[in-house]
Amino acid sequence: MRMGEGVEWALxxxxxLAWVGDEPVPAAKLAEFHDLPSxxxxxxxxxxxxxxxxxxxxxxRGGFMLARAPEHITLMDVVAAIEGPDxxxxxxxxxxxxxxxxxPERLFRQPCGIAVAMAQAELAWRRALKxxxxxxxxxxxxxxxxxxxxxxxxxxxxxxx
Amino acid sequence: MRMGEGVEWALxxxxxLAWVGDEPVPAAKLAEFHDLPSxxxxxxxxxxxxxxxxxxxxxxRGGFMLARAPEHITLMDVVAAIEGPDxxxxxxxxxxxxxxxxxPERLFRQPCGIAVAMAQAELAWRRALKxxxxxxxxxxxxxxxxxxxxxxxxxxxxxxx
DNA sequence: GGACGGCTACTCGGATATCGCTTGTCCGAGTAAATGCGG
DNA sequence: CCGCATTTACTCGGACAAGCGATATCCGAGTAGCCGTCC
Numbered sequence: 001m002r003m004g005e006g007v008e009w010a011l012x013x014x015x016x017l018a019w020v021g022d023e024p025v026p027a028a029k030l031a032e033f034h035d036l037p038s039x040x041x042x043x044x045x046x047x048x049x050x051x052x053x054x055x056x057x058x059x060x061r062g063g064f065m066l067a068r069a070p071e072h073i074t075l076m077d078v079v080a081a082i083e084g085p086d087x088x089x090x091x092x093x094x095x096x097x098x099x100x101x102x103x104p105e106r107l108f109r110q111p112c113g114i115a116v117a118m119a120q121a122e123l124a125w126r127r128a129l130k131x132x133x134x135x136x137x138x139x140x141x142x143x144x145x146x147x148x149x150x151x152x153x154x155x156x157x158x159x160x161x
Numbered sequence: 162m163r164m165g166e167g168v169e170w171a172l173x174x175x176x177x178l179a180w181v182g183d184e185p186v187p188a189a190k191l192a193e194f195h196d197l198p199s200x201x202x203x204x205x206x207x208x209x210x211x212x213x214x215x216x217x218x219x220x221x222r223g224g225f226m227l228a229r230a231p232e233h234i235t236l237m238d239v240v241a242a243i244e245g246p247d248x249x250x251x252x253x254x255x256x257x258x259x260x261x262x263x264x265p266e267r268l269f270r271q272p273c274g275i276a277v278a279m280a281q282a283e284l285a286w287r288r289a290l291k292x293x294x295x296x297x298x299x300x301x302x303x304x305x306x307x308x309x310x311x312x313x314x315x316x317x318x319x320x321x322x
Numbered sequence: 323g324g325a326c327g328g329c330t331a332c333t334c335g336g337a338t339a340t341c342g343c344t345t346g347t348c349c350g351a352g353t354a355a356a357t358g359c360g361g
Numbered sequence: 362c363c364g365c366a367t368t369t370a371c372t373c374g375g376a377c378a379a380g381c382g383a384t385a386t387c388c389g390a391g392t393a394g395c396c397g398t399c400c
Binding site: 002004005006037039040043057058059060061062 | 344351353
Binding site: 001002003004005007008009011012015032033034035036075079083084088089090091092094095097098099100101102103107110113114116117118120121122123124125127128129132136137140141144145147148151152155 | 163168169170173196197249253255256259264268274275277278285286290297308316
């Protein structure tokens with residue numbers, strides 16, 4: 001199982017947007033900060049905008065900015081925005097195919113036990129992601145690596161027009 | 162994020178192997194039971210064998226059988242065998258690229274906060290998978306759909322040579 | 323009748339194509355600031 | 362000097378390609394059972 005790179009990019013970008021505050025930052029600048037392909041990062045940011053996590057400001061001094069306070073953005077929100085809302089494990093009901101297809105349909109009203117078990121595990125994952133907000137991440141990073149935060153703010157002042 | 166179909170196939174196949182007991186069942190028969198492409202299912206079963214979950218018996222009356230009791234096979238074992246052992250979220254340390262590359266290397270000794278947060282969530286998922294064994298699944302299914310179990314056993318008697 | 327050697331059928335196992343999705347790139351639509359002109 | 366229309370530069374947004382892993386298939390190596398033959 002593999003999660004797309006976009007999630008990592010989006011999370012770091014959100015963190016950066018959180019540091020610099022309330023002004024929009026262009027996708028190109030965000031990309032430059034982490035040395036990423038700007039056009040592709042733009043795509044991920046669009047996904048964040050569609051999900052209501054970020055606002056996209058068009059025009060000359062446009063860019064992206066967080067749509068709400070970091071306390072109200074969970075990691076789950078970001079992951080779901082980039083990777084899509086559906087579950088990793090998808091039950092295709094193979095129990096009903098082949099030999100299973102001769103059994104009466106009544107028996108399959110209840111969901112497949114395997115699907116239930118997998119969904120349960122995935123729920124634990126989702127819960128853990130929902131429990132952590134962007135603000136929590138900010139606290140951790142600020143305590144552990146304040147120099148990086150300082151650097152981000154300096155950089156923003158520099159590119160500020 | 163998306164999990165391969167092979168996981169679902171492998172789980173159902175393991176369950177079937179658990180019902181029929183201690184005799185090897187050829188990959189072709191397992192595939193036939195769920196109406197799956199046999200050659201590809203064979204590949205997944207090989208993965209199970211490499212992981213030590215199943216034994217592969219070569220020769221005329223060969224096939225696959227569980228390598229240990231269902232109580233000692235967790236869902237995590239099966240998922241890891243098929244999908245690979247590494248984490249879904251992979252930190253590529255983009256914090257050290259671009260603007261971050263001018264900071265002293267000392268600051269990056271501690272792991273990236275984002276990676277830690279994601280790993281923590283994934284750990285919850287893994288724990289939930291480890292907590293459920295194949296035997297648990299058997300109990301659930303037997304209680305909920307005993308006819309399917311009966312059907313599986315009948316089928317096995319039928320193809321038994 | 324029993325044992326042995328060869329044969330055959332069946333199985334796994336890995337090498338080989340094909341497909342779809344993630345990754346990556348490009349150009350056009352749109353907007354807000356800047357600019358120049360007239361009052 | 363001030364207000365307004367035009368230009369311009371810069372941004373997002375979605376349409377368009379490429380690379381790579383998952384999906385699917387095939388054939389060869391190897392083994393265990395079966396059969397015929399010989400003792």
